[in-house]
Amino acid sequence: MQSFDCAIVGAGPAGMSAALTLAERGLRIAVLDRGQRAGGQIYRSASQSPLPDASVLGPDYTKGADLIARFEKADVTHLSGADAWHLGDDGRILFSQDHSTHELHCREMLLCPGAMERPMPIPGWTLPGVMTAGATQVMLKSDATVADGAVFAGSGPLLYLIVAQYLRLGVPIAAVVDTTPKDNYLASAPLLPRALKQARQLAKGLGLLNEIRRSGVPVFRFASKLQVLGRETAEGLRFDAGGKTHDIAAETVFLHHGVQPNLNMTRAMELDHMWNAQQLCWQVVTDPFGQSSVPHVSVAGDGGGIIGADGACLAGQLAALNSLYRLNRITLAQRDTEAASPLAELASMAPFRAFVDRLYRPAEALRLPQEDDTLVCRCEEQTRRDLRRGFDLGARDPNALKSLTRCGMGPCQGRQCGHIVAGLLSDWRGDSAEDTGYYRLRSPQRLLTLEELSRFDHVTPTQALPTRQQNEAPE
Amino acid sequence: MFRSLRPDGADDVTLTLNGQQITVPAGQSVWSAIALAGQPITRRAALSGAPRSAYCAMGVCFECMMEINGVPNQQACLRQVEPGMTINTQTILEDSRITDAEL
Secondary structure: OOOEEEEEEOOOHHHHHHHHHHHOOOOOEEEEEOOOOOOOOOOOOOOOOOOOOHHHHOHHHHOHHHHHHHHHHOOOEEEEOOEEEEEOOOOEEEEEEOOEEEEEEEEEEEEOOOEEEOOOOOOOOOOOOEEEHHHHHHHHHHHOEEEOOEEEEEOOHHHHHHHHHHHHOOOOEEEEEEOOOHHHHHHHHHHHHHHHHHHHHHHHHHHHHHHHHHHOOOEEOOOEEEEEEOOOOOOEEEEEEOOEEEEEEOOOEEEEOOEEEOOHHHHHOOOOEEEEOOOOEEEEOOOOOOEOOOOOEEEOOHHHOOOHHHHHHHHHHHHHHHHHHHOOOOOHHHHHHHHHHHHHHHHHHHHHHHHHHHHOOOOHHHHOOOOOOOEEEOOOOEEHHHHHHHHHOOOOOHHHHHHHHOOOOOOOOOOOOHHHHHHHHHHHHOOOHHHHOOOOOOOOOOOOOHHHHHOEEEOOOOOOHHHHHHOOOOO | OEEEOOOOOOOEEEEEEOOEEEEEEOOOEHHHHHHHOOOOOOEEOOOOOOEEOOOOOOOOOOOOEEEEOOEEEEEHHHOEOOOOOEEEOEOOOOOOOOOOOOO
8 A cells, every 4th residue: 555755743842843854755644633624733733723812822723724734735645534543653644534443554644633632630529510721722723712801820830821811811810829839939049040031931931920920810929729619510629828728619610730742642652751850750752853752643732741832833834854865865964954043943942941841830639530430530520539449459560540430531532630540550560660560551542433444445645645735735 | 701802794604512502603613603602511531420621722632521422522622613513512322322213
């Protein structure tokens, strides 16, 4: 069967940038993306916002429209609405699209699975009305839908950004409950001088905090002991701040304390992974070009370690240059010459990232559940107590605990509970994250019906030609 | 309380949610459509039967699985509304048994 030179999974900033670099050199590329339009989560609907005025979302969002436009004009086979659920180290990809199953082959594979929000397992976090701050943004960007009178709780730039966006839109907010621990300010201070080189980024962050301060919305700082109130649905948030316990009534509670790589794709491929002690999450091991432990498989963007949208664009270019070299389209010297500028730019972003990572490092008590009754595995409804019982019965690693308790065995396939289960086990064992390990994951990576499996075809570069024509690409 | 910022008079789509007709702006996800309709419960948790709703809205939590056009386990946040769509709260519980009569 005819192969694509390179298949890219994910059309966010990393995937789109890589595709542009590869398409310029005339490679046959397939880009698989679950969205109907390219953009990923960060640039979701940036080219066709349903909002009357998308500029309230800020220039970091609206600039995505330009990248999407260039990507959509490029000579690539863009498979939209395509959900990849098997990625083989033999270059085979199986995916679902339009309720049927498709297969394609590629020589180089570039994974750009992006980030997901770090779950916040506090009491009541499974009640309807409790969502992530990222969910707020998804609803705003794609559906122009907002929630009036919500509480925003947690820590980190994305939380402050969405609060500022709500304020600009005039959406009422009940309160902002900031959980950034006091200690983080001290611990991050030594990293500040180097971060100052990216003064623009720093100014942007301070600007958001000022917008919130000036708005008059109640802000509670150094909050702890968060608990969502309510029996059937969320009715409010209880927390400690300033030596008092507060109850804020709200039907909607948005939580956020950072993002982490979306691991299931890279884990299911059994690529080497490492524990990132600064960002407190697992990530795939790669060289500076994103090449993984399987040489023809690369990872770029937040899915390979959190670097943000601008970093993801550079990482995508670097992975593409390396693929060009590996496919004998450019020499090693050419690769390194062209890579010098994106590598330097990426390195210049690192000090600011290190500062932000330390300042907004999630509080331990919010990262791992403190109460026995708190659900850890949302799908299979396993509480901290259930997991501890499994541990006491002898389940010492995530896979043993999964077999014993069913944690991580539900439809989300451990996407939500993976880091929490591994973190709890690591604490209980008194061992490192590396020694404790992570879930072993397998294909298929999504729920499939027998009906869609029964409809099967192959996608090859020749067959896919109509897609290219549709994009009005030059020959 | 969820609310749409789209200008009034945008194209509307009519669909059936738990047997009741609702009208929502076109181009929405099924999840935001039911949220706008004031009925954000997507499913019942498989063991306890506790009500659940979307948590991430971007396809990673699987809390928004609903029965859409008769097919269960559909992620409402990843599906767009279509005219005439039938959406039901998913109530598949661990102890659900399909009887011979139902088959």
